[in-house]
Amino acid sequence: MYSMGAIYREFLGLKLPKILPNSFHYEHGWYSSENAIITDIDIYQSLMFVMSERRKKIYEEELRKLNIEREVIVTGSPFFMYRKIKKIEKSKYANGSVVFPCHSTKEIEVDYNIENFCESLDRLPNEFKPCVICLHWCDYNNKNVLEKYKSLGYKVVTAGFPNRSNNFKFVKNYYDILSNAKYTLSNEIGTYTFYSVEMGIPFSLINKGEVTHHNKGDLNLSNWNIFDKFKASEISLIMEEAERIFYGINYEVSSEQRQFVELEMGSNEQNMLNKYQLRKIVLKSYKDINYYKLIKKIILKIKNKIKYISNKLRR
Structure with missing residues (x-):
């Protein structure tokens, strides 16, 4: 993938x-x-x-x-x-923020109030604007999600279909989007958090705890039965630690954040x-x-x- x-x-x-x-x-x-x-x-x-x-x-x-x-x-x-192979760095023209909302999968549906989330984005300091919404493929193909963001005036992009392992299309698209951001944000900690920080782009966690996950059949979620609802922070202590480190508006990458990324993603x-x-x-x-x-x-x-x-x- x-x-x-x-x-x-x-x-x-x-x-x-x-x-x-x-x-x-x-x-x-x-x-x-x-x-x-x-x-x-x-x-x-x-x-x-x-x-x-x-x-x-x-x-x-x-x-x-x-x-x-x-x-x-x-x-x-x-x-x-x-x-590192492609020598990709943050663009010298980078501005505003790329926002990576918590995403659904085929087996897990996320639920959060998009209007409330966008109100939080609207209240961001001007330095963080404009905000571009980068949706996972599952949510980009959900008309309710896509059209809601568009109706609220946001530009929406996606890195594309993720289930391709043997070509570089997805990762190229991803870094084309990320490298043009001065900041990144989300309503949940995710892999995008680590990709941002490793590249020197500050990541901010906002609206913490407002996302609910609905397990529709993911066998990997051994702690939850099908149709159970849960919050990300209930998964593990390491998620609680990540939320503590990244919560709030971050203008720069702290040494604690960088060390956390090095430990968790092997940089x-x-x-x-x-x-x-x-x-x-x-x-x-x-x-x-x-x-x-x-x-x-x-x-x-x-x-x-x-x-x-x-x-x-x-x-």
């Missing part, structure tokens, strides 16, 4: 056919949860890439309980890799394998892929594609 497979391949110099699956699986964003992601456990890959030592310990403990042999490696954020490269060491491990790991699970996944993808085309033809 989010171009990350392509980023890892470029960073590691893997000149492999696109059709060849990756021997590694990876977290696609920042997770405040103290649990391993269920769908990251039952995989065909023989390597698991995570972004921090905290997440590595969580996965290693879960794999030990399940008696699964899989190497877990801290790589830091692939987006950080991409930004401190001193403790990580270099790309040559990692490349060697990845190439060796192809022999350990669970090809039975891989074939099952390919068959499922083909079935879903046929179902999608069939439904489209019926319309």
Whole structure:
């Protein structure tokens, strides 16, 4: 997802056919949860890439309980890799703010009062304006959400469809948007928080606690049943810590914020394998892929594609 497979391949110099699956699986964003992601456990890959030592310990403990042999490696954020490879910096013409509202997924629906949120944006100091709303693809395709922001006078953009791993389209779009911002804001801590701070862009958390999440079927949320409602701060102590660090209007990136990002997203490269060491491990790991699970996944993808085309033809 989010171009990350392509980023890892470029960073590691893997000149492999696109059709060849990756021997590694990876977290696609920042997770405040103290649990391993269920769908990251039952995989065909023989390597698991995570972004921090905290997440590595969580996965290693879960794999030990399940008696699964899989190497877990801290790589830091692939987006950080991409930004450095492409030498992307904040534009000298950057102005105003990019706002990343808390987003929905297929299985989780977020609920917050858009009018109240926009009133908070309207009250921001002039230095933070104009505000551009950057919606996740799920919300951008929700007419109720998109049209509400537009009706309130906001320009709305999106980085695009996230479920593409083998090209750079999403990450390029994302940094095209982010690099033109002087500030970023949200009503919840998210991966965008870390991408902003790593790039030297101050992030502000506003309207804290006003977002409710509705679990519509995400199996990874082991603490909540389907249809349960919950707040982000209920997920973990690390989320509470993040909210404390970033809450309020921030005109600059503090040393505490930067250190938090380094710990949680691995931007401190001193403790990580270099790309040559990692490349060697990845190439060796192809022999350990669970090809039975891989074939099952390919068959499922083909079935879903046929179902999608069939439904489209019926319309």
